[in-house]
Amino acid sequence: MSGVFVFVEHDSGSPSETSLQAVALAGALGEVTAVTIGDCPIGGVARHVVIEHPLLSDHAPEAMGEALAQLCRTRSPDAMLASGTERGNEILAHVAAILDLPLAAMVTEIRPSGQNWELTRVRWGGSLLEEASLTASLKLATIAPHAVDAAVGSGEVDAEVFEPDLSDELSRTRVVERVTVSEGITLTTAPVVVSGGRGVGSPEGFAVLEDLAGLLGGAVGCSRVVTNNGWRPHSDQVGQTGTRVAPHLYIACGISGAIQHWVGMMASKNVLAINNDPEAPMVTKADYAVIGDLHPVLEAVVAEVRRRKEV
Numbered sequence: 406m407s408g409v410f411v412f413v414e415h416d417s418g419s420p421s422e423t424s425l426q427a428v429a430l431a432g433a434l435g436e437v438t439a440v441t442i443g444d445c446p447i448g449g450v451a452r453h454v455v456i457e458h459p460l461l462s463d464h465a466p467e468a469m470g471e472a473l474a475q476l477c478r479t480r481s482p483d484a485m486l487a488s489g490t491e492r493g494n495e496i497l498a499h500v501a502a503i504l505d506l507p508l509a510a511m512v513t514e515i516r517p518s519g520q521n522w523e524l525t526r527v528r529w530g531g532s533l534l535e536e537a538s539l540t541a542s543l544k545l546a547t548i549a550p551h552a553v554d555a556a557v558g559s560g561e562v563d564a565e566v567f568e569p570d571l572s573d574e575l576s577r578t579r580v581v582e583r584v585t586v587s588e589g590i591t592l593t594t595a596p597v598v599v600s601g602g603r604g605v606g607s608p609e610g611f612a613v614l615e616d617l618a619g620l621l622g623g624a625v626g627c628s629r630v631v632t633n634n635g636w637r638p639h640s641d642q643v644g645q646t647g648t649r650v651a652p653h654l655y656i657a658c659g660i661s662g663a664i665q666h667w668v669g670m671m672a673s674k675n676v677l678a679i680n681n682d683p684e685a686p687m688v689t690k691a692d693y694a695v696i697g698d699l700h701p702v703l704e705a706v707v708a709e710v711r712r713r714k715e716v
């Protein structure tokens with residue numbers, strides 16, 4: 406079997422958006438085989454391999470890497486892709502180490518050239534793009550989230566089961582407990598992110614951002630200054646050392662737009678900056694900007710959105 410294998414992450418049978426982006430990119434390279442740990446319906450692919458083993462009941466990166474490596478040895482694909490999430494990068498790094506092959510992480514573009522791939526990949530948290538060549542016979546790569554649109558294929562294929570041979574020592578790292586930290590809309594999936602920076606001034610200052618996010622069906626994000634000050638938890642931080650988001654609308658309130666923040670939200674479809682400094686990088690790069698003190702501006706926006714919802 407050859408073609409391009411894509412490791413698809415899923416949550417209880419629902420494939421992740423970023424994995425479907427990897428499937429879309431793979432579709433331009435050859436026949437796509439989706440690979441899942443446990444069953445998960447996938448459309449628009451030529452084949453679907455479901456890996457099953459008792460050690461793989463929850464996230465277990467070493468065991469998953471070994472299982473994917475065995476699948477590669479048995480089926481000899483031309484390439485194995487995954488999404489460039491923490492999980493995808495970790496598991497494919499194990500595959501690369503086991504098979505003694507290079508891994509190209511956080512790729513945004515693949516251009517086949519004879520037997521090789523010419524690649525563009527994201528480095529330094531997105532502040533630079535690297536051009537590289539991948540010459541290995543089996544090509545391993547993770548796809549940077551939001552580099553391409555997700556595949557929305559129809560027509561599910563019958564899944565075939567692959568049972569790897571895994572020893573207990575591969576379960577050194579595994580999930581033993583899950584704690585729900587947030588419910589409903591999350592920062593990564595929210596269509597609107599209302600994000601606050603130092604300009605918000607205090608933890609209490611975020612109340613109006615919460616109000617606006619609630620009215621727009623969005624989530625609240627923040628800059629690192631805010632998490633450093635203990636105003637919001639680290640899980641809300643957007644940026645190089647936080648979460649990467651790509652909402653339809655990113656509302657940056659009192660955020661200067663430092664490169665480490667920008668790389669976390671530059672995939673947003675529209676950016677609205679609210680800032681009292683017209684020269685702030687966030688303002689000069691945004692699609693829309695309101696120059697002024699964010700508190701009265703947001704209070705006015707919240708009042709107007711409420712008024713329109715009530716009409």
Ligand SMILES: Cc1cc2nc3c(=O)[nH]c(=O)nc-3n(C[C@H](O)[C@H](O)[C@H](O)COP(=O)(O)OP(=O)(O)OC[C@H]3O[C@@H](n4cnc5c(N)ncnc54)[C@H](O)[C@@H]3O)c2cc1C
Binds near residue numbers: 631664699
């Ligand atoms: C290795 C490394 C990793 C980093 N990772 C991240 C990261 O993941 N995410 C991140 O965010 N940062 C990160 N940073 C920090 C980053 O460099 C900036 O320091 C940080 O983003 C600045 O946060 P800020 O915009 O809230 O604050 P500031 O830069 O202080 O900007 C505050 C802004 O608010 C405006 N303002 C002030 N008062 C008001 C008001 N009342 N109304 C309207 N506007 C107002 C000001 O004009 C200014 O533009 C990282 C830095 C390093 C070195």
